[in-house]
Amino acid sequence: MAGFRALGLAPWLAEQARHVGLARPTPVQAACIPAALQGRDCLGCAKTGSGKTAAFVLPVLQALSEDPYGIFCLVLTPTRELAYQIAEQFRVLGKPLGLKDCVVVGGLGEPFFWEAASEVRTVEELDQRYLLVPEAVKDAYLVHLVQTFQDEHEDWSIIIFTKTCKDCQVLNMMLRKYNFPSVALHSMMKQRQRFAALAKFKSSIFKILIATDVAARGLDIPAVQVVINHNTPGLPKIYIHRVGRTARAGRKGMAITLVTQYDIHLVHAIEEEIKLKLQEFSVEEKFVLDILTQVNVTRRECEIELEGMDFDEKKEINKRKQMILEGKDPDLEAKRKAELAKIKKKNRQCREKVQQVLQKRKASFLPPPEMRPDLSSW
Numbered sequence: 001m002a003g004f005r006a007l008g009l010a011p012w013l014a015e016q017a018r019h020v021g022l023a024r025p026t027p028v029q030a031a032c033i034p035a036a037l038q039g040r041d042c043l044g045c046a047k048t049g050s051g052k053t054a055a056f057v058l059p060v061l062q063a064l065s066e067d068p069y070g071i072f073c074l075v076l077t078p079t080r081e082l083a084y085q086i087a088e089q090f091r092v093l094g095k096p097l098g099l100k101d102c103v104v105v106g107g108l109g110e111p112f113f114w115e116a117a118s119e120v121r122t123v124e125e126l127d128q129r130y131l132l133v134p135e136a137v138k139d140a141y142l143v144h145l146v147q148t149f150q151d152e153h154e155d156w157s158i159i160i161f162t163k164t165c166k167d168c169q170v171l172n173m174m175l176r177k178y179n180f181p182s183v184a185l186h187s188m189m190k191q192r193q194r195f196a197a198l199a200k201f202k203s204s205i206f207k208i209l210i211a212t213d214v215a216a217r218g219l220d221i222p223a224v225q226v227v228i229n230h231n232t233p234g235l236p237k238i239y240i241h242r243v244g245r246t247a248r249a250g251r252k253g254m255a256i257t258l259v260t261q262y263d264i265h266l267v268h269a270i271e272e273e274i275k276l277k278l279q280e281f282s283v284e285e286k287f288v289l290d291i292l293t294q295v296n297v298t299r300r301e302c303e304i305e306l307e308g309m310d311f312d313e314k315k316e317i318n319k320r321k322q323m324i325l326e327g328k329d330p331d332l333e334a335k336r337k338a339e340l341a342k343i344k345k346k347n348r349q350c351r352e353k354v355q356q357v358l359q360k361r362k363a364s365f366l367p368p369p370e371m372r373p374d375l376s377s378w
């Protein structure tokens with residue numbers, strides 16, 4: 001507590017920080033909080049999971065408590081999930097203030113920019129490995145890895161990053177077929193499903209999260225012990241953010257990147273950026289070969305199922321992007337469309353019913369055909 005007090009935080013705020021488990025300031029907090037309290041412009045750059053959020057939340061709360069008036073602070077985040085996570089931090093740390101917050105989200109969930117890189121991680125905290133896999137059997141290695149971690153460390157949580165929404169969906173279906181407790185998170189899902197999936201993973205009801213880069217930045221889930229990159233990230237910065245979802249706040253973690261023969265240059269770019277050579281992660285090929293055919297068949301089955309579900313990713317994403325450009329909310333538009341279709345269906349049913357009643361009446365007014373007068377000669 002003295003640590004936060006010494007940075008200039010008021011006793012109530014230092015006590016609240018201690019109360020929620022922030023005992024001593026991390027380096028980025030120690031560096032930024034005094035400057036922010038003085039009202040200076042501040043740019044903080046530190047390792048993933050090193051407490052950058054509290055570094056700005058705490059001074060903002062202190063300044064707000066000194067002059068609690070109007071709309072005080074606007075925080076911009078690259079994803080909706082991150083917006084909610086940061087709002088939660090404000091809420092928890094600002095509880096003694098009776099802080100009011102409002103989360104405003106919209107648009108696509110995929111991050112649009114990656115400029116703000118975090119500092120890289122040291123080998124002591126984060127064990128970073130690569131696993132060389134032949135291209136055609138990316139998936140069998142993944143199933144084997146997940147099985148191994150589940151067998152040896154039942155309580156570990158794992159995040160698997162994939163390149164596309166479709167990959168994410170297929171892999172989730174596959175792992176579910178193998179009875180792994182997995183959930184998916186990608187921008188093709190409705191926001192409600194995204195929050196539900198994240199909540200299940202955060203509460204450790206489901207131990208495996210399969211996600212696109214929508215989950216790569218900022219998400220803070222302390223139980224995550226392993227990050228598996230199902231594809232090698234094309235940009236080193238994306239790699240740094242992805243693997244930063246583990247080994248948070250001084251904990252240890254492991255990151256394994258699956259690398260095909262075509263991705264070696266990407267690994268070199270990553271190594272150059274993080275100034276570290278990735279170590280090879282070895283697996284017993286025999287076990288992978290044992291499940292290879294079955295995994296390939298399961299993948300194909302899942303892909304066929306997905307075709308049936310009309311998971312036309314690109315078309316759908318482009319449609320959503322277009323709507324955003326037109327200033328519309330895609331989720332709201334989908335809801336409106338569904339409501340309109342419902343009204344149209346109801347109208348059609350009504351019209352059909354009226355037609356039936358009229359037909360019936362007409363039929364009951366007319367005498368049967370044999371009793372009608374023969375008008376053909378008229």
Ligand SMILES: Nc1ncnc2c1ncn2[C@@H]1O[C@H](COP(=O)(O)OP(=O)(O)OP(=O)(O)O)[C@@H](O)[C@H]1O
Binds near residue numbers: 023051217
């Ligand atoms: N002083 C502290 N002492 C102990 N734990 C802390 C402290 N400050 C923050 N934490 C915890 O560290 C974890 C990571 O913090 P945070 O999410 O702010 O990291 P970050 O640097 O923003 O990471 P990223 O770059 O991935 O967004 C959180 O669980 C947070 O509660």
